[in-house]
Amino acid sequence: MLLDAASLYYRAYFGVPESVRAPDGTPVNAVRGLLDFIARLVRDHRPDDLVACMDNDWRPHWRVELIPSYKAHRVVEESAEGPDTEETPDTLSPQVPVIEEVLDAVGIARVGADGYEADDVIGTLVRRAGGPVDVVTGDRDLFQLVDDARGVRVLYPVKGMGDPAVVDEAALREKYGVASGSAYADLALLRGDPSDGLPGVAGVGEKTAARLLQSYGDLEGILAAVGDPASGLTPAQRRRLEAAREYLAVAPKVVRVAGDVALPEFDPALPAEPLHAQELEELAERWGLGGSLRRLLDALAG
Numbered sequence: 001m002l003l004d005a006a007s008l009y010y011r012a013y014f015g016v017p018e019s020v021r022a023p024d025g026t027p028v029n030a031v032r033g034l035l036d037f038i039a040r041l042v043r044d045h046r047p048d049d050l051v052a053c054m055d056n057d058w059r060p061h062w063r064v065e066l067i068p069s070y071k072a073h074r075v076v077e078e079s080a081e082g083p084d085t086e087e088t089p090d091t092l093s094p095q096v097p098v099i100e101e102v103l104d105a106v107g108i109a110r111v112g113a114d115g116y117e118a119d120d121v122i123g124t125l126v127r128r129a130g131g132p133v134d135v136v137t138g139d140r141d142l143f144q145l146v147d148d149a150r151g152v153r154v155l156y157p158v159k160g161m162g163d164p165a166v167v168d169e170a171a172l173r174e175k176y177g178v179a180s181g182s183a184y185a186d187l188a189l190l191r192g193d194p195s196d197g198l199p200g201v202a203g204v205g206e207k208t209a210a211r212l213l214q215s216y217g218d219l220e221g222i223l224a225a226v227g228d229p230a231s232g233l234t235p236a237q238r239r240r241l242e243a244a245r246e247y248l249a250v251a252p253k254v255v256r257v258a259g260d261v262a263l264p265e266f267d268p269a270l271p272a273e274p275l276h277a278q279e280l281e282e283l284a285e286r287w288g289l290g291g292s293l294r295r296l297l298d299a300l301a302g
Contacts, residue, residue, distance in 0.1 A: 001047035004137035032292035039296040049268035053121040054112030057083040066250040069197040107275030123257030146181035177210035189251040201244040
C-alpha cells in the first residue's frame with residue numbers, strides 16, 4: 001500500500017474541523033485526520049507493506065522546463081537553490097513536520113527523492129512491486145497506474161476522508177471511457193488540467209479525448225491520424241491537434257509519472273508496534289493525538 005502523503009494530509013486538513021487542536025491551541029486536524037484514515041486503511045485492507053510517499057519537490061524543475069505553466073499558479077516564491085515555495089494554508093504548514101515525526105516514530109516508512117514528486121516515488125515503487133499494489137491518493141493523476149493484470153488499483157477518497165472508492169480498469173471505462181491506466185494518462189494530457197497548469201489541446205475536452213483514444217488507440221495513434229487524410233478526424237480536430245503538436249511532444253514526460261527514481265533504502269513492512277515508543281508517547285502528549293493515535297496503533301497490532 002502506497003500513500004500519496006501530501007494529497008492525503010490536504011484532504012485531512014479540509015475534512016476535519018480546525019477546532020481539533022493540541023493542548024497549546026495549535027490546530028492538529030490534518031495530523032489526527034490522517035492518522036485516523038491510515039488506521040482505517042490498515043484495518044480494512046491489511047497490507048503487508050505500507051509506505052508514505054513524500055513530495056521532496058512538488059514542482060520539479062525538469063517538468064517546468066518542458067511546460068513553464070506547470071503548477072505555476074501555486075508558487076508563492078521561486079527558488080534557484082531548491083523547490084519553489086508552494087501556497088499552503090497557514091495552519092497546515094506547521095502540521096507537516098508533526099505528521100512526519102509521528103509516522104517515523106510509529107515506524108511507517110516515509111520515502112521521498114530530491115527533484116521528484118511523490119507521484120514519481122509511487123510510480124517507481126509500483127514498477128518494482130512483485131505483487132498487488134493499492135495506491136491511496138486524492139489525486140486523479142495516479143489513475144494512470146491502474147493495471148488489472150498486475151493487480152495495481154487506486155483507492156480514491158470521494159468525499160473528504162470517507163471510505164475510498166476502488167478505481168480499477170472497469171471504473172476507468174465506466175467513468176472516463178478509457179480502457180487502461182496508460183490511456184487515462186493520454187486522456188489527461190489531451191484534456192489538460194487547470195489545477196496543474198496543463199493547457200491541454202484547445203477545444204478537446206474529456207469526452208472528445210476519450211472518443212479520440214477509442215478510435216486511434218493512444219496518443220501516438222492520434223498524432224499519426226493527424227497526418228493521414230483518410231483517418232476520419234474532422235477538419236477542426238485536425239487543426240487543433242496540429243496546433244498543439246509542440247505541447248503534445250513534451251506533455252507525456254510531464255504528465256506520466258517517472259518509474260525509475262533512485263530511492264533510499266527503507267523497510268516497507270507494516271509495523272506491529274511503534275518503532276520509537278518513548279518518542280511517540282511524547283509526541284502524543286505534546287500534540288494531543290489521543291484516540292487518533294490509539295486507533296492507528298490498535299489497527300497495526302491487530
